[in-house]
Amino acid sequence: MNIYLIRHTKPLVEKGICYGQSDLDVVETFSEEAAVIRNVLPQEGIRKVYSSPLIRCRKLAEHLFPQPQPISFHDDLMELNCGEWEMQHWDKIPRETLLPWMEDFVQVRVPGGESYQDLHSRTVARYEAIATLDLPAAIVAHGGVIRSILCHVSNTPLKDSFQRFPLFYGCVAKVDTKSGEIEMLSNIEIVGEQHRPSEWVKK
Numbered sequence: 001m002n003i004y005l006i007r008h009t010k011p012l013v014e015k016g017i018c019y020g021q022s023d024l025d026v027v028e029t030f031s032e033e034a035a036v037i038r039n040v041l042p043q044e045g046i047r048k049v050y051s052s053p054l055i056r057c058r059k060l061a062e063h064l065f066p067q068p069q070p071i072s073f074h075d076d077l078m079e080l081n082c083g084e085w086e087m088q089h090w091d092k093i094p095r096e097t098l099l100p101w102m103e104d105f106v107q108v109r110v111p112g113g114e115s116y117q118d119l120h121s122r123t124v125a126r127y128e129a130i131a132t133l134d135l136p137a138a139i140v141a142h143g144g145v146i147r148s149i150l151c152h153v154s155n156t157p158l159k160d161s162f163q164r165f166p167l168f169y170g171c172v173a174k175v176d177t178k179s180g181e182i183e184m185l186s187n188i189e190i191v192g193e194q195h196r197p198s199e200w201v202k203k
Contacts, residue, residue, distance in 0.1 A: 001136055001176070002136050002174050002175065003130065003131065003138070003174075003175045004041060004139070004173070004174055005138075005146045005149060005150070005172070005173040005174075005175060006037060006060065006064070006140045007141065007142065007167055008026070008054075008140065008141070008170075009027070009029075009033040009056070009170050010026060010027045010029065010030075010033060010190055011026055011056045011169075012025045014089075015191075015192070015194050017089055018082050018085045018086065018093065018195075019079075019082065019086060020078075020080040020082035021078050021080075021081050021082065023054050024054070024055065025059075026055070026056050026060075030060075030063075033169065034063050034170075036186060037060070037170050037186065041064065041138070041172065041185075045136050046069075046136050046138050047135040048070075048072070048137040048138075049061055049070070049072065049137065049139075049140070050072045050073075050074060050077060050126075050130060051071055051073050051074075051077065052073070052074070052075075052140065052145070053075060053077075054078055054142075057142065060140050061138075061140040074126055076122040076126045077123065077126060077145055079144050079145065080110070080114050080118075080119045080142075081110070081114040082110050082113050083110040083114070084111045084112040084113070085111070090195075090196055090197045090198070097111055102196065106159050117158065119148055120148040120152070120158055123141075124149065127152065134177075143167050146165075146167055146171075146173065147167060148161070150164075150165050150173060150182060153180050153182060154180065154182060166187075167187065168189045168190060169190050169193070170188065172186045173187075
């Protein structure tokens with residue numbers, strides 16, 4: 001049984017802004033980006049669709065899987081809660097509050113938000129519930145959510161998730177829940193991303 005993990009398209013936000021659960025819309029190239037995704041998905045057979053309720057995922061899920069296909073929206077498929085850092089520029093976040101998280105983002109919580117382990121725990125619980133239904137399914141979600149699932153499936157340490165799974169906007173990964181095999185169906189870098197301060201970008 002296959003589960004298709006689909007990352008949302010490019011969000012409408014300035015590069016370098018820290019966002020997690022901020023409810024961002026998508027850019028004007030949404031239709032073109034969604035068409036690339038549609039081309040790598042099976043034309044039929046997906047029985048259940050799950051999605052983060054945030055607009056950037058909701059729009060894609062409803063576009064790819066129009067009614068009467070039911071879509072189940074779950075808060076535990078939302079991106080990392082970035083707490084006090086939401087919608088701040090990464091380079092403007094005080095270094096003294098940022099450094100502990102940068103050194104151990106897996107266990108250290110963002111002030112007022114989550115750690116990567118928090119996200120991983122809620123995401124994997126939802127993924128396991130979906131997998132036990134044993135139906136071909138799709139999950140439309142965020143980079144952090146999809147990396148968490150792929151780490152869980154492949155037994156990859158969370159600290160290595162960004163190097164192991166460089167997921168770009170609109171990527172699609174197929175997971176065989178029986179064998180644990182992962183296949184990247186689409187992973188095109190449409191635009192460069194920045195999810196940490198400039199001084200750490202090349203580290």
